[in-house]
Amino acid sequence: MIRVLLLFLVVCFGPFLSLIGRGNSSRHGIVNIGAILAFNTTIGRVAKVAIDAAVKDVNSDTSVLRSTELVIHAQDSNCNALTGIMGGLRLLETDVVAIVGPQSSTVAHVVAHLANEVQVPLVSFAATDPSLSSAQYPFFVRATQSDAFQMAAIAELVEYFQWREVIVIFTDDEYGRNGVADLNGRLAEKGCKISYKATLPSEANGTDIFDVLIKVAIMGSRVFILHADHDSGRKVFSVAHSLSMTTTGYAWIATDWLSSLLDSITTLGSEVINTMQGVLTLRQHTAKQQREKISSLDWRNLSKDDRYLQLNSYGLYAYDSVWMIAYALDAFFDDGGSIKFSNDSSLQEIGGGGSLSIEALRMFVDGNLLLKKIHSTVFDGVTGHVQFDVDGFLVHPAYDILNVVGTGTRRIGYWSNYSGLSIESPESLYLKPPNRSSLNQMLSDVIWRDKHR
Template structure:
């Protein structure tokens, strides 16, 4: 009997064990696993990586200690170092996918994110990136890429608003020539175009470019007209740009430097506030991710500061986004499992090794519930240490906002905020969200800025380029009236009253104007001025200086300055003097007008006599006296000679009274 029972138990156990070991041929599922793996891909030894690693580990500990999220399930993290290399990052991503991870945190590099996104798209594993800010990653081409930080799309529109606020029209973009740099600067060009501004020059350099290459680049930039520079580079090598600029004298008055969020991230993570480093950045404007102050943020920062090593003074905003990325994955996994989702992986028949390959592609398996899990992630809504973690329909975090900083002294001060809700403001975005949105020009405000050169005056933002072509000034080569303009053997090659006036006007300008005088005519006879004007209109000359008369046909094709002297030409005409006449006062009116005036004079007098005869004793007596009184009253009414009387005689016995 015992042997029969043992045989039945063996028969039941054997198929189950076979099924358990057949994971390479079919899917492995578990409705409630005891542990789940998530991956983390970023460069560990970098400005962002040194802050992100302790934040991710702290988030894992917090999730595992919170019984309300993923109860009885342990969340594990598998770290992989991408070493700032697209190739190595791809290899590390493939090795990470062999561990059956349900989500991947990272990477920090936009270039690596582009490559890894193809991997996670194939294996249906959501990629939660806390630092890849390239706007093009939001394309429909990368459905499994989820950005848990702010896109550079909003940052570039913040810079465009700053450019418009200060009245500049052209900027020079200095950026690293990779996906991160090109994507951001492309959006900046579009944002400036909407503000009627533009990028006058794109100064790109390769990643890890030597200092000599950056020096050559800035030398060329310094010869251009624009003095407004937007620096969009990586935090690990960005200070080299300012070091070279300092040596070239480009951190002095008249220059404007605007740095993207890489600079505050670097300064927040620096071990000490190096005076030499801060001296390179005096007057720079920088943008930093706005993360609202709250108890969660303060508690996390306090804990991380106790864990920091000697290379970290503080934790930048990317550490906060990395922390929230882990919690986003945990909340989404918890909701996914409660909705009945299973954690299962299947082999992809398209992934296999051939011709003796040892890449082990067959070990890469697809997350069966990846699509459902992705939708769960995008539907999450909770408050993290970086603010509200909620996505809009374009998979961007809601309420994008930045702090506007001005670097000076040994630190920086906050001069305002930018949000997609109300743009530039000195009021924090959290307060603005409770009010109606207002993006009008009148509502845009920031505090005063100390610009490079320790000046509070807003720089003009441009100068006349040192390498610009000199203006071609046409000058008539006259043979007469040489006092006005004539050829001269010494510099500048011409002389005369017209030249002196033009040079005086040039000297009043606050910027240099290179110019070259070009003689027009053979010097044997006076040139035809109409032809000289036509040459200016045909762009053979940029301008002309001389004793040219302003006439109608010339004003139709060129613009003239205001005349600086009179021509002296007058018209002399005889004037016949007529003798004055005592009846000259009759000339303003013709005979008919005088008759009408007299008739009205008599009519008004008769009306006055009728109204006043019975009650006013002055209108009584002999007819001659009454007639004289009437004429006297009429005279007083029309001339106002009797200031004590009314202009119109009124009687108090009537119900109406005229006011004069």
């Protein structure tokens, strides 16, 4: 009789007891998260402000983590793989449960191996290299758009303007090489091709760039795709302008490094902007109405040490990355997750002591559960609707197509993975059936240097 009664209680009240157990999970007073940024770069400086603002907002909103406080620990990678892994080791020694970053694709390739070993999720807001995948690096989460989509957009621009061949100039690193490899395939699908690939050495100086541009100047194509970082990209346009390679008859498309630079720094000066007149560039699309929801992202106060710094799209993704981790942690605790670390035997075997002892690193026991919660997080952030698809990509990849004119940029349209090139915003297109017919591909007129298309 007693056994029957117990069975009755389990069947009737088991679900409620389970909910009570989850609700009373071990929520920690403080949870440490890390960040790996390049403090000497524009994107890194913007991201630092945005991440600090997000942590402040999360801790002010008791409906998210309740009594738990997020504490951020940041390390400077200096966009260098060795420095980045040293910073990653320092963070992991502090038992962080997740890391915002790395910012650099080159650093991400290295640190992702370490994250896999200790099962700590990397939530990167700026590592766009298409070859970074969750299949190879399970604990790498791309909280921004992959350059695979940006290259698809550029291929469609090349087709739209009826160009058959382009010359690509790019930085000689994982970010540059793998992005261009993806572009090569995308162009081939359109019946177009890269006629020449010109690499820029690391930290290229004016002489390096002059030599590269002299070589490409004698080639047939006058359409250039520039996939670089802020410093190298600015130098390329400066030298190209001095060689009259930005005049009428030339066409340049810069990847989103240029839009993030123009959005971030208001003091570039007319002489710099003049070298870029007529250039097309892309910007990761973020919904305007969502950006206005930022509460503490008051740049006058938060960026007071760098008062000429402005928000760019990567800053928005950095801000949302912190919220993504916070929502995931809330679900993690509700599901009985606990912050516990154990010694990793494989790291014990290779550890060699020193100020950064690999054997001192410990594995996050419930790291897989937190990773699962991150991938299943759905919310409306400052970048728009945040959700991952089954392949680990953010849903609704889209870009603004910008034209550098005068002292700034003008938007001439959008590209979305949903409907291709359009003068309608992606948000309005999502309400309609997808239409990728050639007749439906449309942009506003481009103002090339000295003339319209």
